[in-house]
Amino acid sequence: MTDLMTDIPVSQLTIEEADLERQCVQQITSHLAINTKRSEAYDAKQFIQHFDIAVPPQMKSLQTVLGWPAKAVDIFESLLELDGFVIPGFEPREFGIDSIEAANRMNIELPQAHTTALKYGCAFLAVTQGGEGEPAAVIRALSPTNSTVLWDRNRRRARAALTMSQDKITEEADFALFLDTHTVFGHREKGLWSVERQAHSLGEVPVTLMAFKPSLEDPFGRSRISQAVLSITARAVRTLLRMEATAEFYSAPQRAILGLGEDDFESEDGSSPDKWVMLMSKMLMLPSNMEGQVPSIQQFAQASMQPHIDMLRSEAALFAGETNIPVNVLGIIHDNPASDAAMHTAYLALNKDAERAQATFGAGVVKAMQLAWRISNGGAELPEPLVKMQANYRDPDTPTKASMSQAVIGQVTAGILPPVSPTTYGLLGYDKPLIESLMAEARRKSNSFSLLDLAAAKITGTEPSTEAPAGSTGEARQAWPNTVPKLPEEPAAK
Numbered sequence: 001m002t003d004l005m006t007d008i009p010v011s012q013l014t015i016e017e018a019d020l021e022r023q024c025v026q027q028i029t030s031h032l033a034i035n036t037k038r039s040e041a042y043d044a045k046q047f048i049q050h051f052d053i054a055v056p057p058q059m060k061s062l063q064t065v066l067g068w069p070a071k072a073v074d075i076f077e078s079l080l081e082l083d084g085f086v087i088p089g090f091e092p093r094e095f096g097i098d099s100i101e102a103a104n105r106m107n108i109e110l111p112q113a114h115t116t117a118l119k120y121g122c123a124f125l126a127v128t129q130g131g132e133g134e135p136a137a138v139i140r141a142l143s144p145t146n147s148t149v150l151w152d153r154n155r156r157r158a159r160a161a162l163t164m165s166q167d168k169i170t171e172e173a174d175f176a177l178f179l180d181t182h183t184v185f186g187h188r189e190k191g192l193w194s195v196e197r198q199a200h201s202l203g204e205v206p207v208t209l210m211a212f213k214p215s216l217e218d219p220f221g222r223s224r225i226s227q228a229v230l231s232i233t234a235r236a237v238r239t240l241l242r243m244e245a246t247a248e249f250y251s252a253p254q255r256a257i258l259g260l261g262e263d264d265f266e267s268e269d270g271s272s273p274d275k276w277v278m279l280m281s282k283m284l285m286l287p288s289n290m291e292g293q294v295p296s297i298q299q300f301a302q303a304s305m306q307p308h309i310d311m312l313r314s315e316a317a318l319f320a321g322e323t324n325i326p327v328n329v330l331g332i333i334h335d336n337p338a339s340d341a342a343m344h345t346a347y348l349a350l351n352k353d354a355e356r357a358q359a360t361f362g363a364g365v366v367k368a369m370q371l372a373w374r375i376s377n378g379g380a381e382l383p384e385p386l387v388k389m390q391a392n393y394r395d396p397d398t399p400t401k402a403s404m405s406q407a408v409i410g411q412v413t414a415g416i417l418p419p420v421s422p423t424t425y426g427l428l429g430y431d432k433p434l435i436e437s438l439m440a441e442a443r444r445k446s447n448s449f450s451l452l453d454l455a456a457a458k459i460t461g462t463e464p465s466t467e468a469p470a471g472s473t474g475e476a477r478q479a480w481p482n483t484v485p486k487l488p489e490e491p492a493a494k
Contacts, residue, residue: 007173007188008021008025008164008175008186008193009186009193009195010022012186012193012195013177013184013195017177017179017184020150020160020162020177020179021162021177023150023160024148024149024150024160024161024162024177025162027148027150028144028145028146028147028148028162028164031120031144032145035120035144035145036145037230038069038119038120038223038225038230039119039145041069041225041229041230041233042069042070042073042119042225043070044065044066044067044069044070045065046230046233046234046237048063048064048234048237048238048241062241062244064237064240064241064244065237066233066236066237066240068229068232068233068236068316068319068330069224069225069229069230069233071323071325071329071330072224072225072229072319072323072325073115073118073119073224073225074115075325075329075350076118076224076323076325076350076353076354076357077111077114077115077118079350079351079354079396080111080114080354080357080358080361080393080396081393081394082106082107082110082362082365082391082392082393082394083392083393083394083426083431083432084098084101084392084432085097085101085366085369085389085390085391085392086389086390086391086392087385087386087388087389088385088388089385090385092389095373095383095385095386096373096376097369097373097386097389100135100137100139100369100372100373100376101369103135103136104135104137104138104139104372106139106365109139109140109141110141110365112141113125113141113210113361114210114361116141116143116144117210117211117212117221117361118212118223118224119223119224119225120143120144120145120223121144121211121212121213121218121220121221121222121223122144122209122210122211122212122214122220122221123141123142123143123144123210124141124142124143124144124147124148124149124161124163124207124208124209124210124364125139125140125141125142125207125208125210125364125365125367125368126139126140126142126147126161126163126176126178126206126207127139127140127206127207127208127368127371127372127375128140128176128183128206128375129198129200129375135376136375136376137371137372137373137375137376139368139369139372142163142207144220146163146164146165147161147162147163147164148161148162149161149162149205149207149209151209151219151220153219157204157205157208157367158178158204158205158207158208158209159180159205160177160178160179160205161177161178161205161207162175162176162177162178163175163176163178171188172187172188172189173187173188174186174187174188178205178206178207179205180202180203180204180205181199181200181203182197182198182199182200183197183198183200183206184196184197185197185198200375200379201379202371202374202375202379204371206371206375208364208365208367208368208371209364210360210361210364210365211360211364212224212357212360212361213356213357213360214360221360224323226322228322229319229322229323232315232318232319232322233319235315236312236315236316236319239308239311239312239315240312242308243305243308243309243312246305246308247305312332313332316330316331316332317332324349324350324353325350326343326346326347344397347397350396351396351397354396355396358391358393358396361391361393362390362391362393363391365391366389366390366391369389370382370386370387370389373386404427404428404429405428408424408427408428412424420439420442422435422439425438425439
């Protein structure tokens with residue numbers, strides 16, 4: 001990737017394009033070392049620093065791994081689940097937002113962007129016009145390891161963006177420089193570059209920023225794999241290595257030989273045997289000394305693994321405090337299994353972090369969807385309702401289904417929520433495909449049942465009744481969404 005950064009054909013760019021490209025490359029390069037370190041920690045490939053004290057030379061090549069940094073990222077990402085978009089007063093499908101979301105498989109693309117942003121501090125979403133066989137507007141997640149944006153703090157958007165990629169086998173390479181009025185695409189094949197420009201009428205760079213915990217000092221956010229996480233993980237990995245070394249001595253306990261000197265073990269050429277070879281030997285043949293005394297051998301008690309285990313517990317506690325994840329998730333059991341209330345309390349800080357991340361990530365996702373709508377509609381100006389569009393993330397807190405159902409039914413009973421509604425079904429925890437299926441099925445019912453009937457039927461194990469309740473006039477319940485309106489009957493076949 002470093003070679004590609006210096007190989008971009010600046011001579012085929014304008015002066016302004018070349019200057020912006022240079023700034024982007026410098027920005028990527030300045031973060032390349034720490035991003036590589038975080039990537040290795042996430043993949044459990046971190047370098048082990050030896051102190052040449054507790055580990056024998058034969059075990060220096062042994063690699064112990066620990067997946068704690070990946071836990072810090074993946075558990076947090078599991079709390080970020082996009083559940084569509086909200087447009088005040090409108091349904092997203094009225095503007096084709098659901099089609100754009102489905103065409104770009106955002107349910108698959110977005111979790112990858114979340115993971116990358118949590119690993120490195122930020123990720124990007126680039127929106128381009130689709131080609132043959134592609135969606136009208138293509139949304140692609142980009143990694144800061146090979147992409148970046150030049151951020152305009154006043155306008156809260158990018159003033160330029162660059163992404164690069166290279167095939168390690170064929171050595172073909174590509175780059176894209178995104179600007180306010182056009183995008184510069186470059187392709188290298190057989191060592192030769194070809195550059196073309198694609199104009200657009202967006203008036204802004206079609207790349208959005210998804211930052212985790214951005215700040216005034218660093219608008220690109222901060223990584224979940226912080227310096228503290230890297231340091232704690234390095235100590236824990238060394239602790240595991242010392243545990244491995246200690247475990248080896250269980251099969252070769254330390255011994256003391258009384259009655260012999262060091263010269264008694266010398267070979268004919270006067271060289272002393274290797275101490276590790278003697279320690280690991282299964283049998284020692286010892287002669288009597290000059291006085292005829294037979295040497296005696298004493299064996300020391302085995303070293304305990306407890307100090308290593310205690311230190312690993314300590315490192316796990318520090319890691320849990322740094323990342324706000326429960327310590328038992330790290331494979332360390334401190335106490336008896338926690339109750340539901342205790343586990344809920346353990347996740348409070350993590351859930352609060354997730355709620356704030358949903359706000360910053362959601363802003364980038366909404367901006368990408370708005371750009372995609374404009375590109376899909378020939379660069380048209382954004383309608384007023386879409387300006388107010390927001391990303392709808394699921395609540396990171398995970399209450400039990402029983403308590404969630406009870407709370408929703410209570411609100412339906414009080415008339416706060418309608419019995420049959422996408423909003424009500426969403427609060428029950430149903431995903432979007434199931435909600436759409438329930439709503440379609442409800443519309444097909446002539447005498448529909450309400451959410452209360454559905455909940456009661458679920459508890460009793462019976463089918464929901466569509467008959468009018470006892471004591472009523474027998475008339476069908478009126479007014480959607482309390483009941484589902486009948487569809488017009490099809491004329492009988494002649």
